[in-house]
Amino acid sequence: xxxxxRTYSGxxxxxxAPVIPRAPRSLRxxxxxxxxxxxxxxxxxxxxxxxxxxLLQEQESESSTSSxxxxxxxxxxxxxxxxxxxxxxVKVKPVVSEQHILVxxxxxxxxxxxxxxxxxxxxxxxxxxxxxxxxxxxxxxVNSNLIMEAIEEKSGNLCNAxxxxxxTEIHLKAIEEQSLGLTSVKTYSLKDHLEPCVNTRVxxxxxxxxxxxxxxxxxxxxxxxxxxxxxxxxxDEKYFRYTNRSNTRLRGLGSRSRAxxxxxxxxxxxxxxxxxQTLRDYELPNGTGSGAKSFYQKRKNIYMRERFQADxxxxxxxxxxxxxxxxxxKKESSESMPNLVKFSIKxxxxxxxxxEVPETAxxxxxxxSVMEAVTAILHGQLHVGVLVQGKKVRDDNxxxxxxxxxxxxxxxxxxxxxxxxxxxxxxxxxxxxxxSCNMQEQLCRSPSSLDISGGLSNSSADHPFPATAMExxxxxxxxxxxxxxxxxxxxxxxxxxLAPAVDAEALAVVPLSEKxxxxxxxxxxxxxxxxxVSEVEALVEAVETLGAGxxxxxxxxxxxxxxxxxxxxxxxxxKTLVHTASxxxxxxxxxxxxQDLLDRVLAAHAYWSQHQAKQHAKKNQKTLExxx
DNA sequence: GTTAGGG
DNA sequence: CCCTAAC
Numbered sequence: 001x002x003x004x005x006r007t008y009s010g011x012x013x014x015x016x017a018p019v020i021p022r023a024p025r026s027l028r029x030x031x032x033x034x035x036x037x038x039x040x041x042x043x044x045x046x047x048x049x050x051x052x053x054x055l056l057q058e059q060e061s062e063s064s065t066s067s068x069x070x071x072x073x074x075x076x077x078x079x080x081x082x083x084x085x086x087x088x089x090v091k092v093k094p095v096v097s098e099q100h101i102l103v104x105x106x107x108x109x110x111x112x113x114x115x116x117x118x119x120x121x122x123x124x125x126x127x128x129x130x131x132x133x134x135x136x137x138x139x140x141x142v143n144s145n146l147i148m149e150a151i152e153e154k155s156g157n158l159c160n161a162x163x164x165x166x167x168t169e170i171h172l173k174a175i176e177e178q179s180l181g182l183t184s185v186k187t188y189s190l191k192d193h194l195e196p197c198v199n200t201r202v203x204x205x206x207x208x209x210x211x212x213x214x215x216x217x218x219x220x221x222x223x224x225x226x227x228x229x230x231x232x233x234x235x236d237e238k239y240f241r242y243t244n245r246s247n248t249r250l251r252g253l254g255s256r257s258r259a260x261x262x263x264x265x266x267x268x269x270x271x272x273x274x275x276x277q278t279l280r281d282y283e284l285p286n287g288t289g290s291g292a293k294s295f296y297q298k299r300k301n302i303y304m305r306e307r308f309q310a311d312x313x314x315x316x317x318x319x320x321x322x323x324x325x326x327x328x329x330k331k332e333s334s335e336s337m338p339n340l341v342k343f344s345i346k347x348x349x350x351x352x353x354x355x356e357v358p359e360t361a362x363x364x365x366x367x368x369s370v371m372e373a374v375t376a377i378l379h380g381q382l383h384v385g386v387l388v389q390g391k392k393v394r395d396d397n398x399x400x401x402x403x404x405x406x407x408x409x410x411x412x413x414x415x416x417x418x419x420x421x422x423x424x425x426x427x428x429x430x431x432x433x434x435x436s437c438n439m440q441e442q443l444c445r446s447p448s449s450l451d452i453s454g455g456l457s458n459s460s461a462d463h464p465f466p467a468t469a470m471e472x473x474x475x476x477x478x479x480x481x482x483x484x485x486x487x488x489x490x491x492x493x494x495x496x497x498l499a500p501a502v503d504a505e506a507l508a509v510v511p512l513s514e515k516x517x518x519x520x521x522x523x524x525x526x527x528x529x530x531x532x533v534s535e536v537e538a539l540v541e542a543v544e545t546l547g548a549g550x551x552x553x554x555x556x557x558x559x560x561x562x563x564x565x566x567x568x569x570x571x572x573x574x575k576t577l578v579h580t581a582s583x584x585x586x587x588x589x590x591x592x593x594x595q596d597l598l599d600r601v602l603a604a605h606a607y608w609s610q611h612q613a614k615q616h617a618k619k620n621q622k623t624l625e626x627x628x
Numbered sequence: 629g630t631t632a633g634g635g
Numbered sequence: 636c637c638c639t640a641a642c
Contacts, residue, residue: 551631567631568632572636
């Protein structure tokens, strides 16, 4: 006997089209089609459920027939194990899976169960399924389009694009797995030559709920990564699109079903989702197109430009498809998705807004004053800055990795800033530059600091990076009125809640001419960027001609384009070069500087030292003469 | 803003 | 690289 029915429960009611008792194939097909057209797209789960369904059907018919029907229909036979099965889990995953997204409309316990089962039986996160298929009764390769057929039912041409290879190969395996308390575990591994593999598993257990887990890599195997992209859309519920390699066919994955919604949320790390939601719900009054909607619209160009956008959502979504373009990531992408860097902006803070109110003012008027100060700042166009290790990342074209933003490091030093374009002559004086004041200090020192976050962050322990925005002190050409963004773990963060402007009766915001306001940027050491040999050479050349001491000129001459090299840096480097050149080669560290360069360093150093000495002598001479 | 020098 | 005095 074989699987007679599937029992779905818990929120998949509108997701699972095939949740129907056995019916004539034609009928079920019609149902599926209707469902499909209604949604205007397919969902991976439906698709796979259908694949499983087909397999089961084939299995069923196999009990009386042989493998290939006379009609040429592809059938797959598996031995009748005599077990009554209920479909318990349909698992879809690529051969190389990075992560499962568990979707369950059922209770957490069921979810846990599903997880356990996955952990127990799915040691196949690598490319080897043998580990879980210990007792293969049957392995059958069918050069077949069976899976294609099932998929095509739901997706039309899309899967042709992805799986349109007739070499699709199907392995069927059935096993007994008593240790799980399962009467039977059948594993159907549908694997095409290109991978990913679709592994449809039918578990038998007494519970009535169904757990679905599938990998977000369904159509996104490492080997295909360069060709398959995850797109995003304006509609959250059709949040992702998978595109084929020509990027012309897009498949909306969604329907309005809660389950899909849930699944999408699972596919997206929660904090991003929530930020996305938040940004959608709370529009930013930034004047750049009325907030979130415009952000989403901008995303149309998501593949056109490798650049970071000012909204976190956009930025983090882009992470999903940064895989193949950056060679630095390749090492990882050969195994899995690129690491996702998780951002969560808990709050934006505006420290040191100075508001003056008379003692007799009411609290309400104080609130209004503060609000006006804030809205005055936020009124103009906002820009978002990204700070890494306190250094503002100015090059929007750099990848996160190149900018030192990675999953495993630096996140504690990551920050976002809001940079309003203050109107000319604004009376608002925000802090000016002051290194070495951290946010805590700053906030403590600033009774009028505003937390405009409304951030409701239930910290979840799995995010190790409560980060504080910081900004470096130097190299700021812009008028830098920045607000730090506190990047924190989040679960239920409402990123930005901005109250509307209130009446203009508010009290004056005091221009702080008397107090050299401190920029609220928080100094953090820049990332170390050792000088390359070519940089050293450029430096040496410049110093040879200009002399040691004219560092600004040296900068302009040789490092004008290197924003990360200040003239102070050049001066420091020269200092270390002189030192390096004067010590034994064995004592030198770092990338070896060619000896000839070091020789030139010493020569130039000697020359300009002497020159300087001469200058000093002249100067002293002159002063002496003047005194006489 | 630059320079110089200690940390 | 940072910090900062001194210009």
